[in-house]
Amino acid sequence: MKGPRYGDILLPGLGVAGFIAAWAVVVRLGGIDASVLPGPLDVLHALSIGLSQGPLGGDALFTLSASLAGLALGCSLGLAAGVLVGGNATAHRFIYPVAMGVQAMPLVALAPLLISAFGLGAGSKIAMVAISCAAPVFVGTVTGMGSASPELLSLYRVCGAGRWRTLVDVKLPGALDYIFAGLQVAVALAFVSCVVAEFIASERGLGYRIRSLSTQLDMSSMFAAIAVLAVMGGGCGALLRLLHRRVVHWRHGPR
């Protein structure tokens, strides 16, 4: 396999570098005030201070743990429900369309209600994340389980295999690709939901921090916080993609 051509590295590198340079120049030369648009160095400075002395680290940790906890909860629920419904044609007819409808709704709209129910702490954030994540994982699981090849299922029937055996041997492994797709959506939604809940009412967290910084007009720190959020979300997404490739190795392995 050829090594990366220089066009693949040089051009994107140029793009990023060019962007940052242009940013710095516009801020400096346009005389733009730091409270409107901070320069890249200001943001970097705010980032290092926020992480070392400031609350940014604690906020990031809060958001990360709340999101992950909610993810774990929501995904297990979605997976369990998906396995139950996916294996049963009747349940599928009754439940699947409703779940698809639910998934289409902006579930973050529930955030204010959840907060008035569960309070300011992590509980409401975890609940919000769990609710948002369950639907895509459920849909992915059900779709995946329905994707089993009918010939394989016939083979198992002829061999007299029971429901459980067919589920574990054929339907579940075949569903893994779809489940991971659902998980990918869920991860993105998790951070969004957590941040939104923190916007509305919280004592800590990146969402809370971003909002409070905006009232203080501290743009550099705000950008820094947003950057941390982006890295967190992107990092988790990338990790998930890695896991996906390792587990569903037969789709992505060498040919």
Place this chain on the structure above:
Amino acid sequence: MDVPGASDAGQGLRLEHIDLVYATSRGPLEALRDLSLSVGPREFVSVLGPSGCGKSSLLQLACGLLAPTAGRVLLAGEPVLRPRSEVGIVFQQPTLLPWKTVLDNVLVPIRAMGLPVADYRQRAEELLALAGLAGFMRHYPRELSGGMQQRVALARGLIHDPGLLLMDEPFSALDAMTRESMMEELQRIWLKTRKAVLFVTHSIPEAVYLSDRIVVMSGRPGRVLEQIDVDMARPRTQDDLGHPRFLDLCRHLRDGFRAAEAAA
């Protein structure tokens, strides 16, 4: 290598006066009408017919996945009332489990039947060696060509030593050259294991090359139009593809189909 335990006694298949009618949203669909055929315990029988004539339904009846509307299906003298594991199946697509190795794929029916896998491991290895895949046991299906995957599917069909092997157009998804070599492979493996085989195809040369007897089916509703014995010596070779008797049989079948098409 003679596979141990290849039993003889009445393992044949008999379909007696089968009617098969499907209920569809547009009314009843007659798939098969008064169809009777049999496969002896060591016979290789091909079913030849146009698309949609119900060939695949035949196979589903034979293994018990479908119940006939009328008539009965007998396997080794006993009526087939529910899915029976004494049959091996090979589909058009290999349909291997992509997350299992080649060896584990051959053992899939064993797992599905709840039998101890360890007991059959050696047999799986022998079957794969017989199919010429000895060096690929730890590989994954995606690393194999279509023909090789189909050979794995064949080994899988034989793992539990079934009395009857059902094959549903197993080579139609392969390219022409692979088809020819697979034909020879199948003959070679069959001669070693000597099962009853019901082989569905719509390739005339394939049917003549491989079979002891050819059952010609009509279009829907499927009936048996004629049965032809292929009286050529075994093992048949590439040279036989040009043999006058071979060409005769092919011509006869082709003419029959053309006539049936014109009449339809």
Place this chain on the structure above:
Amino acid sequence: MSQTGWRATLPPLATTALLLLLWSAVVRLARLPSHLLPPPEAVLVRLWQGLAVTGDMVPHLLATAASALMGYGVGCLGGLLLAILLAEFRALERTLHALLLALQSVPKVALAPLVLLWAGFGPRSVVLLVALICFFAVFANAFIGLQGVDRGLRGLFAVAQAGRLHRLLHLDLPAAAGPVFAGLQTAVGFALVGCVVTEFLLGTQGVGFLIENSANSLDAATAVAAMVLLGCLGAVFSMLVRQARRRWVFWDRGDAMALPGSDGA
């Protein structure tokens, strides 16, 4: 055997009815305080009140609908245009690739406070955030769709010496229509999310404001009623997009699934 046509809507309707009954029963039996979870009847009453009797919910609904539509229109168009541009000029795409990837990792909703600061505390910010979200959602899908145009067909057009615009209009865009509409479909959901979240922070008008305000005042009936409105808005919007797809992508009956990684939120 799967049911088709209108018969297929019966089971989910039954499930929904069952869930509503359950909801009502739970509230009644557990004697839940009405500020926590109101019974469905209370919600219906409030909806009727808000829409027909006093009509106090109507201006909020209209405000959200307008902002969502405008932001959606602008954002989707922008995303499509950028996708076309980058699909045409590969060098440009490679330069901007890393940048766009980084921007995609930012959950756009997190930018709501920023947008409010920049564009002011008014409906303009709502439109802006929605536009941002839709932009990325459509861009990702459109770009992949445009890249996936059959090479053979491209060759055909090249041999016929077709102009760039001609090829775009007669080959690339129709060929990518499937993925583009998948992006348009998911953008509907994201648009409403963006609307609602910005309105949470805006605190003056819109369905989001309604939800947040009423939840704060422990008026759960209004909050849930507003959420129902939101759901209806989304359903109508979604249906419109589906209809448009059916008309303009008439050759492809498939249910295009939005590609992973295309969420701009």
